[in-house]
Amino acid sequence: MTTNGIVYVIDDDEAMRDSLNFLLDSSGYSVTLFDDAQRFLDALPGLAFGCVLSDVRMPGIDGIELLKLMKAQHSPFPILIMTGHGDVPLAVEAMKLGAVDFLEKPFEDDRLVSMIESAIQQAEPAAKNEAISQDIAARVASLSPRERQVMEGLVAGLSNKLIAREYDISPRTIEVYRANVMTKMQAGSLSELVRLAMRAGLLKD
Amino acid sequence: MTTNGIVYVIDDDEAMRDSLNFLLDSSGYSVTLFDDAQRFLDALPGLAFGCVLSDVRMPGIDGIELLKLMKAQHSPFPILIMTGHGDVPLAVEAMKLGAVDFLEKPFEDDRLVSMIESAIQQAEPAAKNEAISQDIAARVASLSPRERQVMEGLVAGLSNKLIAREYDISPRTIEVYRANVMTKMQAGSLSELVRLAMRAGLLKD
DNA sequence: AAGGCGGCTTGAGGCAAGTCAAGGCGGTTG
DNA sequence: CAACCGCCTTGACTTGCCTCAAGCCGCCTT
16 A cells, blocks of 8 residues: 555644654655644545544634534544643543544654554544445435435335325336336345435434 | 433442432432442343443442443443543543543532433433344344345345245245244334344344 | 144235336426 | 427336245154
């Protein structure tokens, strides 16, 4: 491989950024630096999957706010929080908000690297799942209103006849939509369609 | 209701147990005290859903070990950890292991009560889901070998004919097992069967 | 050993669903 | 305006799935 993974470093202290950049780059990571959380968030939609390493005390958006914002948009990026003067309540809040770890400076280089390594390893599958889910959501969005209704009926376990009665049209017509749904959703069977519907959040599970 | 919920308190300090007992009882909770984590674990299989409130430093099994053990058996009980001398690494480890909160003594009574309240509220649905999942697993276990095979074929999206070919028997026979599966699993439709299979962990999702 | 219980197996006929092919309607574009 | 495209709609035919009815085998109880 060309890189062990990508790390996005967010810290307002330039010396710290440079230091982390050197450390992580030497460890085989592709590093991108940000001096401000807002700039990172602006760039986020275009960023490839990677691990976020952010300081907690910064002007503007702080580390805790960043966690909240990332969580709000269901970002799959694992986030590690660093702090100079860590206190327990702050660490607990960060962890509650989904931080993967909470590191107190100064920390050992090896420890940071191994934390980043495991964070990336653990979150990567989730990130791929998230990507797939969005792909599925796109397919659902491509359905026409009728197709959408028929799909809902199908995953609810209704027969063609019942769905037809539901909307007062011919059962034959339902079959057409049914076929369209299977094609557009790229489902080879009803079972697969149900699984797709679940990942798209169309079912309470 | 007769109680706001159940709280299991684990602490080797008797004065602390009495104090917590008084506080929580006054707040409308049903409280059970344990002076040792091992005794709690022994009693666990028979306990109704409730919130666990444990000290971290105890003789025998400490709070961190308790978290690991509870996690290993997928207990749905929310766990709050208390500590006298909290340090950040310990708090972080506890949170990583699934603790709902990490409280430093002394803490305000109201804060503790509100934490317990929200922990119970958030974990209760998960606990019910877990109970349902076990019920479903029991149904799966009641299937005969052939029924089990047919169910796997069905959720995989195979037609009766294909499943029949798979085991080299008549398609008609598959239909019988199919009906049995639907009955035993209490599924009213294929769609429902697929959902049950997912909750039972028979599919990669 | 005889009977019963549970699992495994199958045929024929009725109902539901997928595969052929095809027409009307509304909006967009050239 | 005329053509096109996507959406909605439908009939006849073929294939697949579920409702009746029923025989075989191994195991356990009596």
